[in-house]
Every structure is written in C-alpha cells, then in structure tokens.
Amino acid sequence: MSSDVKVVDQLNSTKQAEKSADINATSNIAISVKNVGKCFQIYDRPQDRLKQSIFRGRRQYYREFWALKDVSFEVKKGETIGIIGRNGSGKSTLLQIIAGTLSPTEGEVQVNGRVAALLELGSGFNPEFTGRENVFMNGAILGLSKEDTDSLFEDIVAFADIGDFIDQPVKTYSSGMAVRLAFAVQAMIPKEVLIVDEALAVGDELFQRKCYAKIEEFKRQGGTILFVSHSGSTIIELCDRAMLLDSGESLLIGPSKRVVNLYQKYIYAPASKKELIRQEMIEQSQQFSGEVNTKVQLAGTQKRAERVEQSSEAKQVRQRAMYDPFLVPKETLQYESRGAKIYNPEITTLTGEKVNLLIPGDRYIWRYYVKFHKPCQNLRFGMLIKTASGFELGGSVSSFSGEGVSFLQSGDIVKVEFTFTPRLNTGTYFLNGGVLGLTEEGEVYLDRGIDLAAFKILHNEDSLMTSIVDFSVVPEVIEVAGPDIPESKIEGFLHSLHEC
Ligand SMILES: Nc1ncnc2c1ncn2[C@@H]1O[C@H](COP(=O)(O)OP(=O)(O)OP(=O)(O)O)[C@@H](O)[C@H]1O
DSSP: OOOOHHHHHOOOOOHHHHHHHHHHSSEEEEEEEEEEEEEEESSHHHHHHHHHHHTTTSSOSSEEEEEEEEEEEEEEEOOOOEOOOTTTTSSHHHHHHHHHHOOOSEEEEEEEOOEEEEHHHSTTTTSBOOOOOHHHHHHHHHHHOOHHHHHHHHHHHHHTTOGGGGGGGGGSSOOHHHHHHHHHHHHHSOOOOEEEEEOOOOSSSHHHHHHHHHHHHHHHHTTTEEEOOOHHHHHHHSEEEEEEETTTEEEEEEEEEHHHHHHHHHHSHHHHHHHHHHHHHHHHHHHHOOOOOOOOOOOOOOOOOHHHHHHHHHHHOSOOOOOOTTOOOOEEEEEEOOOOEEEEEEEEEEEBOSEEOTTTTEEEEEEEEEEESSOOOEEEEEEEEEEOOOOOOEEEEEESSOOOOEEEEEOEEEEEEEEOOOOOOOEEEEEEEEEEETTTTEEEEEEEEEEEEEEEEEEOOTTOOOOOBBBOOOOOOOOOOOTSGGGGGOOOOHHHHHHH
C-alpha cells in the first residue's frame, strides 16, 4: 500500500472513530462488530484487472473470495480480547476493518474512542521525510494537534531509542528502526482502544519486552485491547476472552483458556472428526456469551488445603501421602484419539502413594498408561505443567523429535512415568499428558489430555521466594560502609572494595 493511500485510510479511520464516539459515548461497549463480511476480488491474470476496469459492470473477470463471513461480537470497555485461528483465517482482515484501514463489504463496525493500531507498522511513514517530521505527520493523521504531539515527542523518541536517526530521512532507517519509531508513536498517543497484531514481532527481544510492558500498562489502566496471536499461551495469559476464527467465520467466543484448548483439539483432530468438533464449538459459543469458568471443583478444597498448611502437621508431612479428592480439574479435555488412548493419569510419591497436595522441592511421579488401538511408530510421550491461568511453565518429552519408541502393536499397553520436582510457589497447577506418533501426516498427537490432573503446592513457611518459579535464590545483605562516604565518592569507594 502506498503511503498516500494509507494516509487517506487513516484519516477515514479517525473520522470513523469520532463518529462512533458520538454514537457510543455513554455505552460500556468499546467495539461493536455486526454481521461483518469482507469479499476480495481475485484476478487470476493481471490483464483481467485491466479488462474489468474497461468493461466495468458488463462482465466479471474476477472470482469472489469471502475472507470474513457474518462476524459479530462486542468488546466491553477495559476488556482484552484475543483472536486466534490458522493462517489465512481472516484475523488481520478483521483487525484492519476495526482499525479503519480496510472497509467491510457488508456489516457495520463501531469503535468508541480513539484507536491505535499496531499493524503494518511504518508503512504510513514517508521515506523522504525525517523521523521527526513523520512523527508529527502521524500525530496529525491520528487527530492530534501540533501541541499534543509536541508534548509527547520526547517520550516517543525515548521509547523508540533510535538516537540521532530521528533527524535523518526514514529511507536511511533499517526496517527495525522504522518499526520501533512507528510502535512508539502508537504506544504513546492517548487512546481508548489498542489493536495489536503480534505477528509483527517488533525488533529484538529486549524491545519486544518493552512493547509488551507498554501493552500491559495500557491494560492495567483500563484500556480495551484486541490482540491477534498464534500463541495460545500468550492469549490465555493476556486476554479475558478469545475468539476463534476459521475460514472467515467466528466459530467460538468464550473464556480464553477454553477457546485455546478447543482450538488445539480442533487443529490436531483427524479430518473425519473436524466437522463434528466445529459444530460442537459453534454450540458451545452460544453457551459462553460472557460466562466465566471456574477451573477446579473447589468445594472444600481451599479450606482443606489451608488447614493443612496452617497446622503444625504440615511440617511433619514430608513423605506422607497427601491427597484431596476434591482437587480435580473441572474441565479435562481429551483430543480425538488417533490410535492411542491415555488412561489412569495420576501423581504419586516415589513410593507409589497417590497425591495432589505437594511439598515444594520434593520428588514426585506423573504417571499415565497408554493403550494402542493400531500399530504405531516413532512414539514420544509428553507432560506439561501449567498455572491456573493456563500459562505453560514447563514440561518434557520422552525423546527428541523423530526418535522414540520405534514400534508398538495394536493392543499394546505402556506405562509412562515422569519423575519431577515442583520447585514452585504455593498455588494450584495443572498437568497435561500427550502421545505423539508418526503418521502419514507427519508427527501428530495420537492422544492428548489437557488438565488431566491438578495439584496444589503447599505453603513453605521458610521460603522467601516470590512469583511462581523457585530458582533456589540465596539472598545476602552485608553492610559495607557507614554514613561517612559522601555521594560524590560512592563509585570510587565501591570500586576500591572490588580491588581489595
Ligand atoms: N487484499 C487481498 N486480496 C485478496 N485476498 C486477500 C487480501 N487480503 C487477504 N486476503 C485473503 O484473505 C484471507 C484472510 O487473510 P488474513 O491475512 O486476514 O488471514 P490471517 O488469519 O491474518 O492469516 P495469518 O495468520 O497468516 O496472518 C486469506 O486467504 C488471504 O489470502
């Protein structure tokens, strides 16, 4: 897209946002998408495009391709919604329509407030102008006065961190530098709605972390976010709800963890089962409409576990079996079997007692059995531990890619054990198990169970750890000087300490 076209589109976008703000100013809805469809005209040969413009309307030289079909949803103010789906499912098209850089063929989109969109970053810059000039141009396009942009300018430049290049023409920038500056503009402008296409993978890892921190800050401040990602765990971590797009259709909108799990079950299902799962998802979508899932049947669990934590008995329970029958995942999800099935998943102590209240730092076994219903080869077995919000903490597979148990007959049963040490903070965690095998489609899950078991890490009074993972940190604080070192001498003094 040329920069001129982009400018016009963005001006339209601003106008659209202003218009919507009038309509929705008092509503708690930030984005409303109603029956949106997008049809692209596909020309098989370049000359067909020319013919179409000459014989306009009299004959059709293109094929129609509907990239979005009848998509409807609403996003409340302050909500973060994730959009997930395979390549080509229509995610970017939907984001562009909501951002106002693409118009829908049918349906209606309303956005309440100013939109900043982290899409096609840098494509709106004029390469002949300097970074500074482009920042002011972008500000004007986004509806900011010169004074507004003036007051944000230092922050934009500091965030982009491109040094003196700010006064060089953008055509001299590396692509990474242009993207950084464009991100900084969108990140710093005042906005009500932020649209992010994670596929942008901006710059190096440090800059990416800075971008995520900025997105998280916007979320904390009550901003509304629409977020596209291929990473299920990022969607679960960041988003309140998620939408699954498939071939341009919105199949499922609901709690993000549930949507991501069903999506994974769907993409790994054999072709013959896909339509069935698709229908199941459409039906589930109607049930969700905003409901929040509780993960575990907590009846009595929390109180029971707290009592155990508090009692002096907790200090003596090392090596004693601790099992709470109420601590079971409410929503275990098993993939469609492709010739193998997982049975009897359980956590035990090294001496075989079934447990789910674990002592941090002790050794345990995650065990399941697998029965094979057809001959299978290159078999690998996996485990994964996740937080209650679905964030993947870590796991293991039984061998490297492509290796594994070379062959098992139909009817064979294997026992799979993973001995592990949960070095984790107090809290509830979930375990997955999976069997991978080589089929004519490549390596696929022959069976996979999401949230097959839950466990709780008991409180350790002696631990000073913070957050989730225990890195066995040993803190040490030593007084090295009294108040007699003046401020101006501190660096020299600390240097002399190292030399001693
Ligand atoms: N300008 C266009 N002209 C014709 N077809 C288009 C155009 N833009 C997108 N499409 C088609 O529309 C479909 C949806 O594309 P889109 O980029 O929205 O998918 P996506 O889900 O974002 O994919 P990805 O995950 O690969 O980024 C694709 O089949 C794509 O080829």
